Amino acid sequence: MNRQKLNKFLKKYNSIPRKKLSQNFMINDSYAQKIVGLVPSAGIDSIVEIGPGFGSLTEHLVELNKNLTLVEKDPQICKFLMDRYQLQAKIINADFTKLNSDIFKSLKKYLIIGNVPYNVSKRIIRFMIDHHREINQAIITLQQEVAHRLTALPGTKDYGGLTVLLQNIADVKKKFDIPPAVFYPQPKVNSSVVVIDFFTKPRFVDPQKLIPLITICFKHRRKTLRNNLKCSFENSKLKSIEKYLDLRAEQLSLKDFKILAEKLF
Template sequence: MSKKPVAHKARKRFGQNFLHDHGVIRRIIRAISPHESDQMVEIGPGLGALTEELLSEAGELDAVELDRDLPPILRAKFFMYGDKFRIHEADAMKFDFSQLRKGEKRLRIVGNLPYNISTQLIFHLLSHSGNVEDMHFMLQKEVVDRMAAGPGENNYGRLGIMAQYYCNVEALFKVPPGAFNPAPKVDSAIIRLTPYHDLPYVAEDVEQFKTVVRTAFNMRRKTLRNNLKPLLSAESLESIGIDPTLRPERLSVADFVSISNFLTQHKGKETD
């Protein structure tokens, strides 16, 4: 039996909305399907509603929590797990997740991510994708839609391309505001990100790839000819089989990798 939790008021500055709907919690756990052999990591455990289910099935968990008032509450609640429940009082945006990895076992990361930092945090986590088996996140539904969108869809852009470069992306199911306390003003959704062990398309210079994607979407209603002009000419785009009159949202991840690799291979050469 866990000890009775201490009352804690959600703090707006941490973007806290605590999950309390047990039906939703069980649905998330089924989607994650934790096992005793897994190395589970939870970002922002809050009051431990999801933590409790994860621990009961996996038996061991590392939690990363920024709110300094919460670790004592969580340690009291899960004292029976001893050193199998470890809290890292840290900002997940600056945390080195690779330090949690033990041997060859990859991390399984879970989190109800604060809406105000979710995009930046996901970019940070993608930089650790080589240490990760999979990630299941509760996010604002709009962010999930952007991450899962494909070429030609309105929500398709930089976030989706970068996520899909590193991971297989699956939007799982929607979660209503009433599942949280306090209830947010937007719908949420669960997403699964499974990093590729072998990337389907390899950018020879990842920083160059990021620059191409960012530059292409600076003004998304303009054509590639206009947006990518600082990087390469329309003729260069045509030479690699890409129509310069297209808008950036029409291109696949593979197309952006092709542009990036062309630039890497022709570095220092004039493109105008």
């Protein structure tokens, strides 16, 4: 994909990049090939691409001979996908974050890939957290700021609730950055490609316990755990975690959250 081809497709399908859908189309084939090159050669039977747009990644994904599903919200772009990839992929015209996960159950373990719309990137991460047992891996392009949050370490400014939730169920690695000029229209921020390998079991804490705990602990980021937890738990419970109460949530490791979950629930 390049700018000339993109302009041709935009004109043919009477489409324009829609800010409401956070559409920034990749127009550099070298980066597209580099992203698709991260797909494992073995262990993956099915691939779900989020927001394929005019096929910058798709044209390389079809060459992998995997069971391919394309999820695209824009109906005009879906016409392009139907014309070009109907025989090579299943095409779903829908918002990925609003799909019933049952639609993917027949795929069992699968890989998610995509240059995801930045305005829904956090919602997509939450979808994957909620359905991590069915997903084998994700390779996604995000705004660099979100990538830093997903890979952050305790005690850093980027470390937050989303970090803890994801790192409890997956190994998260940033692979490389992408400058704005690789997209049209150019986003105002740099992007990063992140690979997420989901575990078959949580690393430390049952997500059903961790989610409400994280919500409370990070509710007021600058407050101590004592102030954040006192309205939700009895004093007897808080005394069992006395050594943590004067810390802020961002200072706690995954192992610390495991201890809190065991003591409080």
